[in-house]
Amino acid sequence: MVPMRRSDRRMEQDEAYTLLRTCSWATLSMVNARSESPLGLGSPYAIPISPVEWKGSVYFHCAKAGHKIDNLKADGRVCLTCVGHALPDELALSVAYASVVVFAEAKEVKDEQEKTQVLLEVCKKFAPSQMDGMEKYIATMLLQTAVWKLEIAGYSGKQRKFE
Numbered sequence: 001m002v003p004m005r006r007s008d009r010r011m012e013q014d015e016a017y018t019l020l021r022t023c024s025w026a027t028l029s030m031v032n033a034r035s036e037s038p039l040g041l042g043s044p045y046a047i048p049i050s051p052v053e054w055k056g057s058v059y060f061h062c063a064k065a066g067h068k069i070d071n072l073k074a075d076g077r078v079c080l081t082c083v084g085h086a087l088p089d090e091l092a093l094s095v096a097y098a099s100v101v102v103f104a105e106a107k108e109v110k111d112e113q114e115k116t117q118v119l120l121e122v123c124k125k126f127a128p129s130q131m132d133g134m135e136k137y138i139a140t141m142l143l144q145t146a147v148w149k150l151e152i153a154g155y156s157g158k159q160r161k162f163e
Helices: 013-022 067-074 112-126 134-144
Strands: 026-031 044-049 052-054 057-062 077-089 094-108 146-160
Touching (some): 026 067, 057 112, 112 146
Antiparallel strands (some): 026 044, 026 077, 052 057, 094 146
16 A cells, blocks of 8 residues: 555544445545546546445445446556545644545446346445335336445555544
8 A cells, every 4th residue: 555644644444444334425536538538548437326236345326337337448457435424624824634545446336246246235324215226226227226335455544634
């Protein structure tokens, strides 16, 4: 991992993983594969996603085509940033926060059982009151929904608490 400049703010690994597992949204950063983008081929590209953690990997669902998919297929190396909270600390002229940075390799999930299970995990996390009949619904959407797996290479958490 990249050395952390403010190591006094390092989160314990289990605390960082809990934040990764529970965050509602994260920013997925990748290498731009489209030359017509404002900064061109190879420039940074970042987009918010709603991640779920399952069996030691991070997953997200999305459409089967688009800018993000072009990027991931061209270069699966990604960086994911999750922020648990960020609150102004006016007295310190700063911000109290908790965040996690994940380095990973993105791979499209092709196995239908794995895709189904991940989509169920997405629903459990983001729509728990809607679980009745969800497997049937997922079965109808499976062919038009992509699921991507982020195989974690390393992660670290950082926080600044109120003083």
